[in-house]
Amino acid sequence: MNETRYKPAEVGPSDDGARLRIAWQDGHESLYDPRKLRLACPCAGCVDEMTGEAILVPSMVPDGIHPHSIQYVGRYALQFVWSDGHSTGIFPFEYLRKLCGCAECGEPSP
Template sequence: MTQPPIPTGIELHKRTKMLELVYSDNERYSLSCEYLRVYSPSAEVRGHGPGQEVLQTGKINIAIDAIHPVGSYALQLVFSDGHDSGIFSWDYLYQLCTNEKDWWQDYLDRLAAAGANRDPDIQVVRIGN
């Protein structure tokens, strides 16, 4: 079994609300705090099994307040809405990096299908069918 890629550099850009991850081959990824929050690996977001996922809405303004190492295998991200229960393993972080485009579009599609919004101050109202 191969080891998951481990970032050689991690930098939180608070002003732009982006987490930058650099890997040994100089691959660089910038992930938004919102993306990380809506794809948190916590049970609160993922549920306790398939089909139990909870769509996260209104997270456009979310920030990361703190980052804590978890052993030598993961990070705990503390978000500005108080969410801190997701443990982001190195493997999961790399998946988030390499699948960002597809996963973000999937999230936007699920929001639209639910009639929900990224902005907590905007209510989406459907009229008719």
């Protein structure tokens, strides 16, 4: 297994500032729509831990939502503080990589 695939080299806003950009150590680059990322929040407040079903109601997440800050959690994940105040979601790198919707990776399954 290629470990560099799941390690970000750089995390920050895209050039146009509208999206989140992650450059991975294997050379791949992912661009995320912040709202899609917020909707994919895997925390216990957004997804039922027992059933895996989404609790989060998409209509509750405003357009134009964006991360206020991004922090590394250990060596395995990123934690976002969102402009709606939500901050409990921890996104493991592997999960983020799977959410990459570029042409090469294909649209992530809903």
